[in-house]
Amino acid sequence: MTQSKLFPRTTVGGVDLPRMLMGTNWLLGWSHTSAAADRAIKEKYARPEDFYPVFEAYLQYGIDAIMAPASTNPIMVDAIRYAEDRSGKKITIIDTPAMNVDDSPEARAEAREVIRHSREIGATFCLIHHTSVEQLVNKNKRIIDRLPDYLYMIREEGLLPGLSVHMPEVVQYTDANDYDVETYIQIFNCMGFLMQVEIESVARIIWNAKHPVMTIKPFAAGRCTPFVGLNFNWNVIRDCDMITVGANSAAEVHEDVEISFAALERRMANIEGRSSPFKQAVLGHK
Secondary structure (H helix, E strand, O other): OOOOOOOOEEEEOOEEEEOEEEOOHHHHOOOOOOHHHHHHHHHHOOOHHHHHHHHHHHHHOOOOEEEEOHHHOHHHHHHHHHHHHHHOOOOEEEEOOOOOOOOOHHHHHHHHHHHHHHHHOOOOEEEEOHHHHOOOEEOOOOEEOOHHHHHHHHHHOOOEEEEEEOOOHHHHHHHHOOOOOOEEEEEOOOOOOOOOOOHHHHHHHHHHOOOOEEEEOOOOOOOOOHHHHHHHHHOOOOOOOEEEEOOOOHHHHHHHHHHHHHHHHOOOOOOOOOOOOOOOOEOOEO
16 A cells, blocks of 8 residues: 555544544445435445445545444445455544434333444444434423433443534534533535535534534535635634545545645645636646
């Protein structure tokens, strides 16, 4: 494996992590574009070994942590194991499982099994999926009902707890009530895509968060270019925060990393211009 310049790192719950995290929507088939695009992704990444060129590209820069609902997607677990065996490098898994949060003994038992499976696949972090967390939010009381029960289950399994959220108030309620989390996932992009309040408000929430934030969807699922999306995010988040960057090929990984290094180093990115038919040179850039 080629050794490249290593990406900057941060610490979350005592765990050393790269500030860029491997995203997985464009590997598992969630394009946020169309059913046809979803199918094309799944056809391209149909076997564990198909994922390796993308993983290997990230690993060249020390980007060795991945965010995914891994415990509920066996092909992702197999792909991670294949990449670890092939590269000889450990990949930190940030698992984002959905779980039954109904208030019954049976549902709690189901949730515990989900968390236990997260441990069994080798996850380090268990971040409850937003579709589960947001069922518990009480905006009137500014609490997340029964959340401490699930966070306790995660600690019991030896995992680091956190929350995957689309609703930005969740970060505020978590901090205000001192819920036992190490991090949160928060959508953040220059388009406001899937963000429930204005961009400035989410930026303020991230800056005031008590723990490091893992941002997601920096390109608004392809609605803005990597150059725009990454320059925006890196220049707005804190030094302790991270960006989850998905890619559909190894070449995209290398391009996204170069754009990110350039943004952090305050220089122009060394990337090729986009091609188009009969394109004219602009300012000497071909």
